[in-house]
Amino acid sequence: MDTIYAQASASGRAGVAVVRLSGPAALAIAARIAGPLPKTRVAGLRSITDGAGNKIDQGLVLTFEAPNSFTGEDVVEFHLHGSIAVVRAVLTVLGQQENTRLAEPGEFTRRALENNRLDLPQVEGLADLLEAETEAQRKQALRVLSGHLGDLVEGWRTRLIRAAALIEATIDFADEDVPVDVTPEVSTLLSSVHNELAAEIAGSRVAERVRTGFEVAIVGAPNVGKSTLLNALAGREAAITSEIAGTTRDVIEVRMDLGGLPVTLLDTAGLRESDDTIESIGIKRAVERAERADLRLFIAEPGVDLLITPKTEDIIVRPKADLLTDPENAISGKTGIGVDAVITRIREILLSRYSDVGVATHARHREAMQNAAERLQSVYAALDHGPDRYDIAAEELRFAVRSLEALVGRIDVENLLDEIFTSFCLGK
Incomplete structure (x- = not known):
């Protein structure tokens, strides 16, 4: 070598x-x-x-x-x-x-x-640490680099192998009287792993957002101050502002550190019915992107229909607070009225989601865990049919274990390795 x-x-x-x-x-x-x-x-x-x-x-x-x-x-x-x-x-x-x-x-x-000094999630955690821009990203990358996910996977793998061994012992002694009924222990092992997988899968989506950044879409009708607010938050002229309706035609992105959380603010086209072909395309893109965002900030007067239905945690504020006699729950990017309050609300909402963050941080992790969870569902179905399906249950358990082994890089990841390591610098 x-x-x-x-x-x-x-x-x-x-x-x-x-x-x-x-x-x-x-x-x-x-x-x-x-x-x-x-x-x-x-x-x-x-x-x-x-x-x-x-x-x-x-x-x-x-x-x-x-x-x-x-x-x-x-x-x-x-x-x-x-x-x-x-x-x-x-x-x-x-x-x-x-x-x-x-x-x-x-x-x-x-x-x-x-040389088994790191497992694959630790390698990905190291890559994420090198790319970390915010405190939340740094802490999350360190958790993965420290081997937390690998430890979780090893625990799941050990329990599933134990369950498979118990089932196969029952198959081997099918013609004899097995001294102990293994069903309760197998059920306990499977349910504990399945529950932990479900929790980690749910938390992985938040963890992935911490790694890539939360998206917050600024939504509203034309000329309500969306671009002005984006520029105020960005501290620069990121978007063109004009009194002419329909100035913003495409989604403009500004990435920022919001209290330690990575956040990408999206300035979208003003939402309205339009006969202008180009503006209509921009409005369609705005709706699609806003629907996919993690959170939406609506700048609108009460009762205005904006083509998008606000979700439970979405924030709704009135526009142009500097022109109102009562600026309560209103905002103005031009003068800064209400901006700090909105930033605080955005941060609190995202932090509440961050509390449910998992250790798995990549879509690849989630897919491997989902595959394992689906295999466990098949194991349950096979066991419900009794000893005649125990051989199928054992085989499904082996597939579940292989999914977890792929997660930590033990098998079937050679092509993935080439992709991962191209993101590293020469000295790492």
């Missing part, structure tokens, strides 16, 4: 740059260019030299011996002065060593997966 290397810190000039080396020859190569190595996991100040013994830089060298490293292999990190020239020179020297090559995107993490 090749020894791989890459810059693990951001490219460009910086105070410190980190170059990582991993593989069977990592320690030997490091000793060749940095002299005697410090004890494992202890930083040592060393001079880094090129092949002719010329000094490139002086920096810290850290070693991590296999299997107690991130990748599970021997790993060396060089903490250098963050000069572009220094990093380039060190990478050049590493590339000149025998059986070394520049790492591919995500290859360090891929080796960690292959």
Whole structure:
């Protein structure tokens, strides 16, 4: 196996740059260019030299011996002065060593997966952590990276294997008197796993929204101040504002951090009946996007029909509070009246949903759990028919276990791995 290397810190000039080396020859190569190595996991100040013994830089060298490293292999990190020239020179020297090559995107993490240092959800959690923009995203990614989902799956898998073993024991001794009725224990095992799967599936949709961002659609008739409000919330001219009705023709998106939660605000076309073909397309898109949003903020006078029926938690406020003698439950993006109150209400609603967040954060996780849950339903149906269907029940249990194993990356995920690791940088 090749020894791989890459810059693990951001490219460009910086105070410190980190170059990582991993593989069977990592320690030997490091000793060749940095002299005697410090004890494992202890930083040592060393001079880094090129092949002719010329000094490139002086920096810290850290070693991590296999299997107690991130990748599970021997790993060396060089903490250098963050000069572009220094990093380039060190990478050049590493590339000149025998059986070394520049790492591919995500290859360090891929080796960690292959060496059982991480499971697949942890790899996805690491990718999410690197992409995290808000506090909620950071906390959620850390939960996944810490192995919570893998622990859950292992618990479910263990109980399902136990249930399958009990059922198969009954099949094996079908012609004899089995000393113990296994049905109560099997039922308990299946129901506990099924209930936990159902709860995690429900929470996964919120978790996925935390990862990708909640969508809040601003809905209203033309000229009620939707675009002005969006610009006020964004702190910039994200949308064109005009007194001419129908100015907004397409959905405009602004992403923001709302009290630690990732939120994408959607400015939609003014909702009304229109004979203008282009405006009608914009209105249709606005309705479709608003219906799919997690929350809708209606800016409208009481009794106005906006082609969309508000849902239970949707917020309804009156427009142009600056022109009203009584601005209660009204808003004005122009003057800021009512804006803070609306932001607080949006945040409270989304936080109430966040309290039900699960550990599973990707659609892939949810699909695997749904497949397992459906298999368990088939197990229940087979068991209800008595011992004649126990062989079918056992087979369905095996399929359920395989779905969970796919979730954590034990089987059938090679194509998925290629897709995941392309999102990583070279040094990760």
